[in-house]
Amino acid sequence: xxxxxxxxxxxxxxxxxxxxxxxxxxxxxxxxxxxxxxxxxxxxxxxxxxxxxxxxxxxxxxxxxxxxxxxxxxxxxxxxxxxxxxxxxxxxxxxxxxxxxxxxxxxxxxxxxxxxxxxxxxxxxxxxxxxxxxxxxxxxxxxxxxxxxxxxxxxxxxxxxxxxxxxxxxxxxxxxxxxxxxxxxxxx
Amino acid sequence: xxxxxxxxxxxxxxxxxxxxxxxxxxxxxxxxxxxxxxxxxxxxxxxxxxxxxxxxxxxxxxxxxxxxxxxxxxxxxxxxxxxxxxxxxxxxxxxxxxxxxxxxxxxxxxxxxxxxxxxxxxxxxxxxxxxxxxxxxxxxxxxxxxxxxxxxxxxxxxxxxxxxxxxxxxxxxxxxxxxxxxxxxxxx
DNA sequence: TCGGATTGTTCGGTTTGACGAACGCGCTCG
DNA sequence: CGAGCGCGTTCGTCAAACCGAACAATCCGA
Numbered sequence: 001x002x003x004x005x006x007x008x009x010x011x012x013x014x015x016x017x018x019x020x021x022x023x024x025x026x027x028x029x030x031x032x033x034x035x036x037x038x039x040x041x042x043x044x045x046x047x048x049x050x051x052x053x054x055x056x057x058x059x060x061x062x063x064x065x066x067x068x069x070x071x072x073x074x075x076x077x078x079x080x081x082x083x084x085x086x087x088x089x090x091x092x093x094x095x096x097x098x099x100x101x102x103x104x105x106x107x108x109x110x111x112x113x114x115x116x117x118x119x120x121x122x123x124x125x126x127x128x129x130x131x132x133x134x135x136x137x138x139x140x141x142x143x144x145x146x147x148x149x150x151x152x153x154x155x156x157x158x159x160x161x162x163x164x165x166x167x168x169x170x171x172x173x174x175x176x177x178x179x180x181x182x183x184x185x186x187x188x
Numbered sequence: 189x190x191x192x193x194x195x196x197x198x199x200x201x202x203x204x205x206x207x208x209x210x211x212x213x214x215x216x217x218x219x220x221x222x223x224x225x226x227x228x229x230x231x232x233x234x235x236x237x238x239x240x241x242x243x244x245x246x247x248x249x250x251x252x253x254x255x256x257x258x259x260x261x262x263x264x265x266x267x268x269x270x271x272x273x274x275x276x277x278x279x280x281x282x283x284x285x286x287x288x289x290x291x292x293x294x295x296x297x298x299x300x301x302x303x304x305x306x307x308x309x310x311x312x313x314x315x316x317x318x319x320x321x322x323x324x325x326x327x328x329x330x331x332x333x334x335x336x337x338x339x340x341x342x343x344x345x346x347x348x349x350x351x352x353x354x355x356x357x358x359x360x361x362x363x364x365x366x367x368x369x370x371x372x373x374x375x376x
Numbered sequence: 377t378c379g380g381a382t383t384g385t386t387c388g389g390t391t392t393g394a395c396g397a398a399c400g401c402g403c404t405c406g
Numbered sequence: 407c408g409a410g411c412g413c414g415t416t417c418g419t420c421a422a423a424c425c426g427a428a429c430a431a432t433c434c435g436a
Binding site for chain 1: 241247259262305330347368370
Binding site: 029030031041042044045046048049055 | 386392
């Protein structure tokens with residue numbers, strides 16, 4: 001049989017890399033992750049070393065403990081570095097209806113984007129530590145007012161405003177009033 | 189960050205069902221599939237019976253032999269239209285601030301997502317033809333009220349509501365009042 | 377400086393997944 | 407009828423995934 005669907009390379013090394021990457025992203029130790037997943041740390045150690053061939057249940061519990069969908073541990077990250085910048089979106093007029101779409105950011109293949117809805121209450125700011133290198137955040141404020149951005153470069157946003165900034169440096173969120181926004185976290 | 193990601197039910201039964209489903213779709217016998225995958229048919233028999241906990245390599249070889257991507261064997265069959273109402277959905281509590289993020293859709297590598305802001309005025313509906321196969325649309329309504337979704341499966345949304353549906357079938361947008369929304373167009 | 381805690385690794389022992397053979401069943405051909 | 411074939415299941419054996427403990431290395435507070 002031909003390898004029609006480009007089934008990626010054998011997942012042993014991929015899993016090893018993904019486990020270490022996601023664990024470091026979560027900022028927890030190998031011992032701690034093994035504890036949360038209910039595994040012996042020796043097992044996890046060998047997995048991250050690339051030795052071993054985990055069972056589904058084992059790898060699943062790791063995915064749960066990391067808060068990461070299962071496929072992210074199996075599919076190769078396909079790290080090709082190319083960050084697409086958000087343009088001042090061209091407005092795409094729909095052909096036949098009262099409908100306008102503004103392109104904020106075009107993604108490239110190989111980038112992974114997680115979609116969140118984020119609710120913020122005024123009060124202390126949220127200090128977000130740097131994520132993995134190459135990550136980019138996109139925020140569209142739906143209602144309220146917030147200040148967001150890297151330290152020293154924060155921007156004040158009103159409803160409908162859009163901002164993007166690198167997520168691999170320390171940055172803040174601060175709500176000036178009760179707000180909610182759509183957040184797209186872009187890794188690679 | 190707390191991990192409250194709703195990881196679906198343990199995949200043992202899911203895998204069993206997926207294996208049988210995909211095998212019957214391919215129209216081959218259990219014995220034949222075991223032969224192609226290089227496994228003992230006893231192993232495959234127990235897997236389809238729901239007994240057993242396959243290793244990654246074992247399940248991988250089955251995915252290759254069936255010509256289906258790995259994730260299809262692990263993740264439960266995808267619901268076509270999925271709505272997350274405002275305030276619902278898995279919440280990621282930030283550790284130290286008044287900050288709540290709700291995960292709507294986690295992206296896998298290899299998916300390409302374009303980010304739009306879409307403004308709609310009430311009036312005639314927008315008829316969108318099917319896009320390229322495999323595309324998925326995500327909408328978070330920021331304000332107003334709209335009806336959106338595939339033909340016959342349209343859902344009415346209010347502010348904060350989220351809906352996702354396949355973009356490779358004909359679908360409509362219809363604003364019931366002046367609205368705007370964040371649209372993520374996902375290809376792959 | 378020294379103890380204690382935590383990090384990740386390595387080493388025997390146990391559980392279990394994978395294998396091959398044998399089995400019962402249903403169908404088809406001689 | 408009965409021999410032959412293919413189907414899927416069950417059983418004993420073996421390798422290996424997983425575990426627990428012991429290990430050096432590092433960090434941090436006393």
